[in-house]
Amino acid sequence: MYEEKHKHLKELEKVLVSRIENVSHDLNSEHSADSAEQVTERENEDVLRHLKEESRLELKQVRSALKRIESGEYGSCTQCGETISSARLDALPYATLCIRCAS
Structure with missing residues (x-):
C-alpha cells in the first residue's frame, strides 16, 4: 500500500546519509593559515554543524x-490513531501526527 512512500523514504535516507558524510568531511578539513580566513571558516563550520x-x-x-x-503502523497518527491524510504524508512523509493532533 505504501510502496511509493517506502521508495521515497529510502531515497531520502540515502540523500541524508550522503549529506551527513559530506558535512563531516568538510568539518574535518584543515584550516587556512590566514587568520582572516579562519574567522570565515569558523562561521562556515557553525552553519555546517547546524546542517549536520x-x-x-x-x-x-x-x-x-x-x-x-x-x-x-505507517499512516496512523501516533496520538489519536486516526489516519494521517495522504496530502500530509505527501508533504511530510515521516509525519507521525495527523493535522488535528499536530495543531
Missing part, C-alpha cells in the same frame, strides 16, 4: 517512518 544536526534529526525521522511502514 538537522540532517541527523531528519534521518532519524525517516528511519522511524520506514520502521512504521514495515510494522504496518
Whole structure:
C-alpha cells in the first residue's frame, strides 16, 4: 500500500546519509593559515554543524517512518490513531501526527 512512500523514504535516507558524510568531511578539513580566513571558516563550520544536526534529526525521522511502514503502523497518527491524510504524508512523509493532533 505504501510502496511509493517506502521508495521515497529510502531515497531520502540515502540523500541524508550522503549529506551527513559530506558535512563531516568538510568539518574535518584543515584550516587556512590566514587568520582572516579562519574567522570565515569558523562561521562556515557553525552553519555546517547546524546542517549536520538537522540532517541527523531528519534521518532519524525517516528511519522511524520506514520502521512504521514495515510494522504496518505507517499512516496512523501516533496520538489519536486516526489516519494521517495522504496530502500530509505527501508533504511530510515521516509525519507521525495527523493535522488535528499536530495543531
